[in-house]
Amino acid sequence: MSSVNPVTVIGIGIGNMGGAMAANLLSRGWAVQVCDIDPVKVADLEGKGASALSVPAQAAINSVAFIVCVVDAAQTDAVLFGADGLARMLQPGHTVVLCPTIAPQDVEAFAARLAALGVHTVDAPMSGGPARARDGSMSLMVACPPAVYDEQADLLQALSAKVFRISHQAGDGARTKLVNNLLAGINLVGAAEVLALAGRLGLDPGRTLDVIEQSSGQSWIGSDRMRRAIAGDYAPRAHVTLLEKDTRLAVEAARAAGFEGPLGSRASEVFAQAHRAGLAELDDAAIFKYLADR
Incomplete structure (x- = not known):
């Protein structure tokens, strides 16, 4: 993979896992914008080269993907479809990577709502802990159509040396x-x-x-x-x-x-x-x- 990437990855939710994933991408030369309710976590990643967003809707429109790494379905809904959520700026052809551990039916519902906007979903929960997320050795359980996977393969492989392709159907990763x-x-x-x-x-x-x-x-x-x-x-x-x-x-x-x-x-x-x-x-x-x- 190239050490410099001209497009931006958006990280929404930069707690223990999301922050480690963002730091991993930054160390590999990716441009990363981050958003979180904790200003200390945002400042830490700014020190590593990330750009800060006040709200998800401020994300760069040319981003290669939008990684959502929050805690639960309620937070995911707010990040995607809340007043300042990503849905306000998402365009047809964009891809949202869903990493939270949530119920399969919630993943399916989010994927359906995004599909109505022409937006792709990669169902990609993770496992391995922050240290493995930081060095790119965590596991990713990926469910999405083959064409979407191919489009995001560089990003997914940068995030994880252990990408498991589960199926083509959102919800199966969950x-x-x-x-x-x-x-x-x-x-x-x-x-x-x-x-x-x-x-x-x-x-x-x-x-x-x-x-x-x-x-x-x-x-x-x-x-x-x-x-x-x-x-x-x-x-x-x-x-x-x-x-x-x-x-x-x-x-x-x-x-x-x-x-x-x-x-x-x-x-x-x-x-x-x-x-x-x-x-x-x-x-x-x-x-x-x-x-x-x-």
């Missing part, structure tokens, strides 16, 4: 992400449970995790979160509320499909309980704290 995140939630609750148990049995949690990481109980999210939990580090990288939302949406999608599994709904409830226990704004590693303190 379905894949929910399946993945439900397993992530189950794995995290399981890892927190067994490390809390290890403590009750008088074992050293760090040494126990050493064993797990080299044995059949290993999981990436378990290792990543439990190392922080053992150190008492609950500074938020991904708040408890995010996997609470994602596992809830996954369980709802499962039920809508007539499927009821033994673990998903239970793991989802643990995140809801941790939220009610006052841990909502902590990193989701705090599931260990919640279970250990019970």
Whole structure:
């Protein structure tokens, strides 16, 4: 890919993941405009070479794509169709890349409304955390027509070294992400449970995790979160509320499909309980704290 790109990418929502994605693109020579309600995050990316937007509707009309990386469907709706949303300036042929983890039916509805404007949708939820988003090694689960994919291939490959083409239908990326995140939630609750148990049995949690990481109980999210939990580090990288939302949406999608599994709904409830226990704004590693303190 060329180190200098004449067109601009718009990043709407530059939290942990969106900000890391924008920083990755800037480091690769892309021109990036950013918009977020947090002026500190905007200023940080301006220092890396981004241009700031006050509202989404100020985005450059010649942009190659508009990346939406907010938290939920309500924020997505506001960014796209609110009073100062992107819909005010989007033109036929533009492409919106939807990265939030939201319900498949919401993705389908947004894609239909954008299609009525002649605007393409790339359903592209992501996974891997901010460090992987920053170095371009995160996963992207992409669902869009082949022609749209081909048009945006340079951008998608700059964002991720692991682009999975799920299908041609918007909503299938969201379905894949929910399946993945439900397993992530189950794995995290399981890892927190067994490390809390290890403590009750008088074992050293760090040494126990050493064993797990080299044995059949290993999981990436378990290792990543439990190392922080053992150190008492609950500074938020991904708040408890995010996997609470994602596992809830996954369980709802499962039920809508007539499927009821033994673990998903239970793991989802643990995140809801941790939220009610006052841990909502902590990193989701705090599931260990919640279970250990019970």
